[in-house]
Amino acid sequence: MKTEKVLIANLKCGGCENTIKTKLAELAGVESVTVNQEEDSVTITHNEKSTREDFTKKLHDLGYPEATEENGLLLQLKSYASCIVGRMTK
Numbered sequence: 001m002k003t004e005k006v007l008i009a010n011l012k013c014g015g016c017e018n019t020i021k022t023k024l025a026e027l028a029g030v031e032s033v034t035v036n037q038e039e040d041s042v043t044i045t046h047n048e049k050s051t052r053e054d055f056t057k058k059l060h061d062l063g064y065p066e067a068t069e070e071n072g073l074l075l076q077l078k079s080y081a082s083c084i085v086g087r088m089t090k
Contacts, residue, residue, distance in 0.1 A: 001031060004052045005043045007067040008059055010079035011035070016064070019086030023062055027054055040067065 010016070017035040020042055024033045029049030035042050042064075044055050056066055063078025065071055 001045055001047060003043060003045050004055060005041055006052070006055060006059065007039070007041050008064040009040070009067050009069070009071045010064050010076055011037055011040045012079070012083055013037075013087075015083040015085075015087030016079065017086065018089060019062060019082040020059065020064060022086070022089070023058060024055060027058060 011020075017037060020035050021033045024030055024042070024044060027046075027050050029047040031045045031047065033042065033044050042055070042059065044050075059065065060069070060075070061078075062082045063075050063080070064082070065075050
């Protein structure tokens, strides 16, 4: 098992957390996902079937880019949409 910790932008609430956990858990090889709102971080435990790049791409697609990435308006809007979905499916 491997563990990856990713610092992200646009993490706002439990809805965001729910979406992130749900969507990352769908990736092959993911064993667990922990979101820390205070640190704006996501920790993923996984096997060799997935990579850090898989996680950062999925997070980016959801509107939660790595903290070191450019965070434009489109990504911020995506994160609001992901947040709303996460709140509705909680």
